[in-house]
Amino acid sequence: MALILYTGTKNASSWALRAWLPLRELNIPFQEHVVDIRRPQRYANLAKIAEFSVPGAVPVLVDDGVVIFDSLAVMEYANELGGGTLLPKEIRLRAHARSLVAWVHSGMSELCSSISFESSFYKEHTPLSATETAEVESVFAIWEQELARSGGPFLVGELSLADLTFVPTIRRLLSRDVSIAEWPLAQAWTERMISRQSVVEWMREAESLPPVISDE
Numbered sequence: 001m002a003l004i005l006y007t008g009t010k011n012a013s014s015w016a017l018r019a020w021l022p023l024r025e026l027n028i029p030f031q032e033h034v035v036d037i038r039r040p041q042r043y044a045n046l047a048k049i050a051e052f053s054v055p056g057a058v059p060v061l062v063d064d065g066v067v068i069f070d071s072l073a074v075m076e077y078a079n080e081l082g083g084g085t086l087l088p089k090e091i092r093l094r095a096h097a098r099s100l101v102a103w104v105h106s107g108m109s110e111l112c113s114s115i116s117f118e119s120s121f122y123k124e125h126t127p128l129s130a131t132e133t134a135e136v137e138s139v140f141a142i143w144e145q146e147l148a149r150s151g152g153p154f155l156v157g158e159l160s161l162a163d164l165t166f167v168p169t170i171r172r173l174l175s176r177d178v179s180i181a182e183w184p185l186a187q188a189w190t191e192r193m194i195s196r197q198s199v200v201e202w203m204r205e206a207e208s209l210p211p212v213i214s215d216e
């Protein structure tokens with residue numbers, strides 16, 4: 001098989017999930033190599049990745065010897081392989097979808113470090129501060145605004161990379177005790193996203209793994 005995707009431990013690797021989702025959504029066949037990124041083996045395993053991929057991180061997609069690293073590049077490449085259906089045809093809408101993807105990719109907010117992906121699989125959580133709660137709610141409000149503008153059912157109309165890139169964020173934020181009910185469009189969209197077959201497949205495996213302790 002020509003395509004090999006190096007992903008990470010499924011309950012610890014939100015970037016790998018972002019790369020994996022568009023490949024699955026587009027039914028692109030690929031072989032998956034899960035790299036154990038838990039400490040301490042993480043260091044030796046990622047050093048092996050660094051032998052062929054400059055950043056020494058996952059995800060990495062290898063297509064017939066060509067190395068495509070960084071989740072954003074993999075998402076874009078998957079979309080192109082799949083005929084471009086995961087980005088809008090209209091140029092402005094496409095740019096807007098890419099802005100949402102870029103926002104997530106460049107860190108989005110402090111929330112990503114305070115509510116780690118790993119911790120979304122824990123049974124118990126440290127309560128959020130008032131500031132963190134307000135920040136979670138502001139993300140819900142942004143989703144609501146985007147969905148109201150597009151008319152749904154997804155952030156820019158049809159399913160796109162913008163929706164897929166938020167999947168780990170949805171997982172993180174919904175794992176905490178903050179109600180999304182005040183934002184009905186956002187609530188319906190998060191339910192739509194987490195019940196997608198691709199997301200269910202990843203999460204089923206992630207939930208079966210022993211929890212990975214993060215620095216939360």
Ligand SMILES: N[C@@H](CCC(=O)N[C@@H](CS)C(=O)NCC(=O)O)C(=O)O
Binds near residue numbers: 012014037055070
């Ligand atoms: N900007 C990168 C971030 C990738 C990343 O941080 N991956 C984690 C696992 S989810 C990793 O491999 N970290 C090891 C490292 O950065 O050394 C991307 O989007 O692919």
